[in-house]
Amino acid sequence: MAAPPVVVIVGPTASGKSALALGVAGRRGGEIVSCDSLQVYRGLDLGSAKPTVEERRAVPHHLVDVVDPDQEFSAADYGRRARAAIGEITARGRLPIVAGGTGLYLRALRQGLFEGPSRDPDLRRRLETIAEARGDAALHRLLARVDPEAAGRIAPRDRVRVVRALEVYRTSGRTLTAHHRADRRARDPYRWLVVGLDPPREVLRRAVEARTRAMMAAGLLDEVRALLARYPGRPRPLDAIGYRQAAAVLRGALTDDEAQRDMVKATMRYAKRQMTWFRHQEDVRWFADGEVALRAIGEWLG
RNA sequence: GGGGAGGUAGCGAAGCGGCCAAACGCAUCAGACUGUAAAUCUGACGCCCCUCGGGCUUCAAAGGUUCGAAUCCUUUCCUCCCCA
Secondary structure: OOOOEEEEEEOOOOOOHHHHHHHHHHHHOEEEEEOOOOOOEOOOOOOOOOOOHHHHHHOOEEOOOOEOOOOOOOHHHHHHHHHHHHHHHHHOOOEEEEEOOOHHHHHHHHOOOOOOOOOOHHHHHHHHHHHHHHOHHHHHHHHHHHOHHHHHHOOOOOHHHHHHHHHHHHHHOOOHHHHHHHOOOOOOOOEEEEEEEOOOHHHHHHHHHHHHHHHHHHOHHHHHHHHHHHOOOOOHHHHOOOHHHHHHHHOOOOOHHHHHHHHHHHHHHHHHHHHHHHHHHOOOEEEOOHHHHHHHHHHHHO
16 A cells, blocks of 8 residues: 655745645645644734634644643654644545644654653753853853764854753763664655745745735734733743744834834745755755646646 | 035944954855754855965045055045034
């Protein structure tokens, strides 16, 4: 029996992934598995460009609205849940369409992450304190002592990664490098088609500008005001593009106009990072245009 | 017409005799990424050879002073502000 097909649609934000996914789903009886680190959070609707209620009524969406913004969620959680969702969809005889721009999440889904410890907030706090008090270089030296290979790969100023590497070592007793080595990939039960959307920069820029304007007009500030009232601790997802600018406006630190300009800039930079990831980390068939991509997917599915 | 401020790399902006191809910020380009990922971080960024390095042309324009000028002087052009 042939391995069931899974269509994956990647690319930078605002490149038309959702529309393409909806197009494929409509034609092929598919269900969409979002691959987006923001859309998993309930309440982050406008700023995450979440699919609308109508879209979600027309086509089932998975991995959207699965946790609250102050709950812990990780790439590994995503991978587990997305795999489960794909299993159910294929069991129903339908086509899973994974769509989204979060590269790490897609990796977690397809390859899985190494078998290692999850985050340890207390330990992270302690490590952060060391970095604050003695500097990033000092923390990096700590890492160099236990895991010189990881230290060689990670820039001293990249605190997020230095902290995680130390966290892995201290909570599991094994270095990050050792975990990576021991990492064994399970055989993959699916046939994957990874399609990438890469519209010309200027086209993307205009789409980002239009979407940013639309988000503000639709009430992003109200959304953020409500979220901040409900989660005064300002959980991590609220640092995302759009949310941090909206928060700055509410605080009086930015005007609407400045916030919009900043959102566009930040989004374009983000799009760049996404392209870098997908160009180098995934085997993608690229298309500048959604229509052409849609036809190619049709042919591949046969 | 008189007085004042100024013209520096794609933009903003430092520098005000040598350590200046010229700080810094932005934009741009390239890259990394294994449980924070719309996060976090790195590099390039006058031109050419490109390896440490070397060569070439720049700081509105032209002349000048000086061993040496983005920095001082003169003239010209342009911008902004104030008074007429």
